Amino acid sequence: MNRRVTMLGLVAALALVVGVRSVAAHHSTTMFDHSKTVTLTGTVVELHWVNPHVSILVHGTVKDGDTPSDWLLEMTSPGNLVRAGGWSRTAVKPGDKVVIEMSPLRDPDKQGGALKKLTMVDSGLVLTANIRAQEQPGLE
Secondary structure, three states: OHHHHHHHHHHHHHHHHHHHHHHHHHOOOOOEOOOOOEEEEEEEEEEEOOOOOOEEEEEEEOOOOOOOEEEEEEOOOHHHHHHHOOOOOOOOOOOOEEEEEEEEEOOOOOOEEEEEEEEEOOOOOEEEOOOHHHHOOOOO
């Protein structure tokens, strides 16, 4: 019995270590070029308010004259967005016109990025995906 409990404990500890390691690997942001900021103008297609990362699909362009296409933008968790201020499950809806500042994907053949700031065209409301950015000037 004692040996069985010890073996179960070792299996549980191993599963925990493997789980923690895979979670840590998941949170890499090296696929985004954080040295660049690209502005995307378009219309919200959908918002996925789920853990571990909220994502938003926007149909738009980064250059005037380009043909609009779908861009997938990743953000932090729902809890972090709520703490960043202004975000909620219904803050951004399909059909909303937006201007987005993002760090683009490093792969130029893919259309996506890490959302930094979203501005609602109709209301002027500014939402950020960065908790610390709420403390910076210029986000009124």
